[in-house]
Amino acid sequence: MFVIFCLMIAMISSLVGIVAKVMGDVFPELKQYQSKIQEIIAEEEASFGRTLVKGIEKFKKAAQDVQGTTISGQACTEAFILWDTYGFPIDLTQLMAEERGLTVDVEGFNIAMEEARQKARSARSKVVGESIVMDADATSELHKNGVATTNDSYKFIWNQEHESVVKAIYTGSEFIEIAPDVADIGIVLESTSFYAEKGGQIYDTGSIEGSFGSFIVNNVQVYGGFVLHIGSVNGGKGLYVGDKVTCKVDYDRRSLIAPNHTCTHMLNFALREVLGDHVDQKGSIVLPEKLRFDFSHGKPVHPEDLKKIESIVNQQITDELDVYANEIYPDPVRVVSIGRKVEDLLQDPDNKEWLSISTELCGGTHISNTREAKSFALLSEEGIAKGVRRITAVTTECAFKALELASSMSAEISEASKSEGSLLEKKVAALKSKIDAAAIPAALKADLRTKISQLEVRMVFCGSLNFFCNTSDQDGIRKLKKKIAEENVQKAVKAAIDVATIAASEGKTFCITQVDVGLDTAAVREAVLKVLEQQGLPIMVFSTDETLNKAVVYAGVPNTSPKNGQVVLEWLNEVMKPLKGKGGGGKNGIAQDQGSDASCLGEAMDIAAKFASLKL
Structure with missing residues (x-):
């Protein structure tokens, strides 16, 4: 059964063509991206196969230790760790146990899972005023107490104080009627002008003030429609449920966030313009100091394309385009468009002109005109997962x-x-x-x-x-570097062989020499290997870079002694002391290190000779 299961898993990618044929008319993207879908599934199958191999080995070990016919809770805990860390399913553990005539202590596995869930809840619980979490039980209690979800529509209004009422005070574990001074707590208001973190945009900060004093807001989250303002009471008398308060958002901070959010929209548009329609947003983070945007793309973006993407965003800023937002009914969603009103789009939805502007569903806060972003600088582009790239950028003064x-x-x-x-x-x-x-x-x-x-x-x-x-030909540069590297190897090998030959003719039992190849470790290593091969002498080769005051050292001891690896490391470590080595390493009788003080080369070579005279 287990083998059949594995074969079934391995067949999934081969079914993509059939699914695309059967359902492609309803979901045309199946046909459009069929080869890409098949490739991704095949890679996931291979990854899952590697997980299975690890799981099988762990299962075998657990099964060998079984007393009786039941895999114990302790073994199940190991299976749980494998499931939790590597995604190895518990039902596979049960299947493999059944084939060996064993049963699995599922109850023990469930206990381990519950313990992990409790740890996760604890990790999410109150942590210095920033991580209070309201779970489903907490939001259910608010509903039972007749508390309505928070009206947060005022978050789109800028530079205005907002009057509201405290509806609940939450400690992270229970609701209370009064918040003590300097307590890390969360409060729920009837309505709010604070933006709660979602959609990749960071939360607002500021203060909530009233006759009690002030409540410093350092985090805002939303749970089941209830906006939780997290912070601490600062002075005055206690804050009570039912108190009238005034929301004072830090709009200076938000004015740094908004340009970054609007520019994620313009960046998304530019990416599709330059790279193609296959680009889909995979995530984003919008902070005061930067923006980060994850998108689907199968390979690194060429620097020339990065220039084009950056240029498109900056052109939209230069064009001083108005930014529009409107809520569309029924099933209200907020649409943000740049350069044309949302109403215009709705009146003529088939107009091809709309393909030339950015239009997205978004509940975040934005600038009113692209000129407020001032400038856009794309700082980095990197891969974060198979088929997913990440861009980090800045705007305004940071750009x-x-x-x-x-x-x-x-x-x-x-x-x-x-x-x-x-x-x-x-x-x-x-x-x-x-x-x-x-x-x-x-x-x-x-x-x-x-x-x-x-x-x-x-x-x-x-x-x-x-x-x-002074060539700008990158291919020429690579060829030239390769040529120089080859010449360095020839130079280092010849110098070391010449010295080793003389040492052998004089009856010496070791060889120490310096070559002139800078910090070219490959060349120095090759010199050591050639001496060991041709002369069979213990050898240490030094090379330095006087400009950087650094030295590279390789040592080799023939494998005639079973302890040659230990001896060569002892030899190297003694020599590297005056050179201020980083800590050498190696194997098979070869060891290497680099030092940051080449001025002590003479002392190091003397130590090398003394050590070799005594122990080699």
Whole structure:
């Protein structure tokens, strides 16, 4: 039965064509994306297959320890962990047990599951005023007490105080009538102008004030239609159920959030324009300092496409388009459109012109005109799951700062290009790290990295071949780097073999040498391997970069001794002390490390010789 089950799972991807044929007229996207759907399901089947392998091994171990015919609760706990962590189903555990003539303590499994649920509830419970959660029992109690869900339509009104009434006070475990001072609690109002976190947009903050003093709001969540304002009472007398209060939203903070939210809509539109209609939103987070947008796409977005996407959003900002929102009935939903009124769209829904503007269902807060976003900078694009990419971006002053920083770095590269030799090497090394960490537009970062690569080629080519190279051909750069790497290997191997040959002819039992290949670890390692192969001598090879004051060291001990791995590490660790090594490692008689103080190379080589004389 278990084998049959596994075979059935493995057949699902092969059924995609049949499903598309039978249901494609009703769901045309099945035909449109048939190959992609089949590919994703096949990958999930493979992933589930790996899970099954892990589960089978764990089950075998649990079954071997069975006393009698029942897999105990303890074993079921292991099965639960596998289900909880890897998604291995409990019914498979039961199926495999049945085939071995065993039964499963399902009750024990359920106990383990309930314990996990309790831990999850505890983790979601009150944590310093930010994570109070109202579960279904709590919202049900409010309904029974005649408390109506919160009217939060006032959240779309900006820069106005809002009068309301306290309807409930919640501690995270129970409802109370009065909130003590400086208590981390949640309050439910009859109506509110605070935006509760949802749809990817972060919550509003601010204060709720009344005769009791003030309630500092640091989180707002919604549960079953009840908006829970989470925070603490600050001074004054106690806050009671029934108190009249005034909502005071921090609109300065919201004015940072709104441009980011509107720009997620414009970004979504730009992505579909540049990449195609297959792009679907998979998630988003809108914060005061940035926006993050997840979308469906099967491969990294090319820097040139990132430039186009960024340009489309900035063009919409430059065009100063009005942003419209309207609630559509029946079954009310809020529609947000950029550049044309929602009413216009409804009057002529088949108009192809609407394909050229952003229109989305959204319950968030937005700017009134795209000019309020000021500027848009796309900082990064990365993969987060199979077929899902993530873009992080900033707007307003943060976007200006990102552009200014990119411009400043470009100027630094231009200035560095005027340098030569060791000074150029120092500047390039510093700029590489600086660019990698910089919050600058991704497309501009790619351009800056290309310029740095050109400087690296010029630097390496000049140093190795005494030839000036200023090519922008990336393929040429790769070929040149490969050529230089091959030359480094030849240089290091020849130098090490020459020294080892002399050492062997003189009857020495080890060989220590320095080669001139900078921090090219591959070349140094190859030199060690060749000496071991051709001369069979213990060997240690050093190479340094004087500009960076760093050293790379490889050591090798022939495998004639069963403890060669231990000895070579002892040898290396002693040598790396003056070089301030990071902590070497290796296997099969080969060990390597890097040091941050190449100025002590002479001392290190002396230590290497003394150690080798005593122990090798």
